[in-house]
Amino acid sequence: MSKPTPEVYEQGKGMDAHNQVMREIRSRKEASYDPHEPTRVWLDEDNTPTGVKNSLTIILNTGGCRWARAGGCTMCGYVAESVDGGSVSHEALMNQIDVCLEHESENADEPAELIKIYTSGSFLDEREVDAESRRAIAETFADRERIVLESLPDFVDREKIGDFTQYGIDTDIAIGLETATDRVRHDCVNKYFDFADFEDACAEAATADAEAGDDADAGIKAYLLMKPPFLTESEAVEDMIASIERCADVDGCHTVSMNPCNVQRYTMVDELYFNDGYRPPWLWSVAHVLEETADIDAIVVSDPVGHGSDRGPHNCQECDDLVQKAIKDFGLRQDPTVFEQVSCECELTWETVMERERSFNQPLTR
DSSP states (O other): OOOOOGGGGSTTSHHHHHHHHHHHHHTTOOOOOOTTSOSEEEEEEEEETTEEEEEEEEEOOOSOOHHHHHTOOTTOOGGGGSOTTSOOOHHHHHHHHHHHHHHHHHHOSSOOSEEEEEOSSOTTOTTTSOHHHHHHHHHHTTTSSEEEEEOOGGGOOHHHHHHHHTTTOEEEEEEEEEOSOHHHHHHTSOOOOOHHHHHHHHHHHHHHHHHHTTSOOEEEEEEEEESOTTOOHHHHHHHHHHHHHHHHTSTTEEEEEEEEOOOOSSSHHHHHHHTTOOOOOOHHHHHHHHHHTTTSSSEEEEOOTTTTSTTSSOSSSSSHHHHHHHHHHHHHHOOGGGGGGOOOTHHHHHHHHHHHOOGGGOSSOO
């Protein structure tokens, strides 16, 4: 795995301090999970470089992200849903895939063109998903058009991508970059790698793409975090616009997914939220970022999880569903004029927050 400079590991400071806090918070988890059942599975539709596709999204239940076991990211509660013990057998992982295929057959008219597989960690980390399972999953979905696989940049290499492209499946690696700003990623998100590592992963995907020739495409989908803790609303918006633009300039990165932060259990964000130190982003901020980046050379999408709730991205509750619908519509059509059709009195409050909120008084409003 990539290693930050020694200073961030100085005892009681930087990432060491973050990790100490996160390990204590995560230790409060009491639930246990069945290794033969996926964490979640659902059907949807997604925008891809080859158009809008029906999708089957799978969150495999694995031993969880190895960085999360050290402490992990300040906002990520997915590790709390991982199997205890740190590993899941090949048989159990394939049982999970069978459950997902059964869900698809019962709820979809035809097989999804797009498969999205997440693990609450890194699918390409062989401590989570061993090579045998990875290759068996590739064979299982060999008849689909495109697959998205989640991974930290450390584990991205052309050979692993080749396990999928050899079947003619267009293969995208989804990387939780969170931000293009290294200091924000380290200090606010507590993520250890640098933007340069993301660029290296994009280069690996570009090489895999070239090796696949005309049989399949390979690329990178960057996941960015809208409003990590410790940033004001305006700082978060500014950082997100700059991050999307910077990602779009990297060869091999064809899609940017902006994920507005939501408050998950067993996280530092959860602690801040209950002590009045954090508010999830405004949906107006999400819409503004999408409008400002609509003309970049990449697909930019956002699907705010938990929208309209106090723990998710929200406005005033009166307009949340309407703005969410516009955000979803933009993701499919990439047309910023959809936002001209939504308005609400609370937009003035959001503008005031953008103008007046400072680090010492955030959140300025709930």
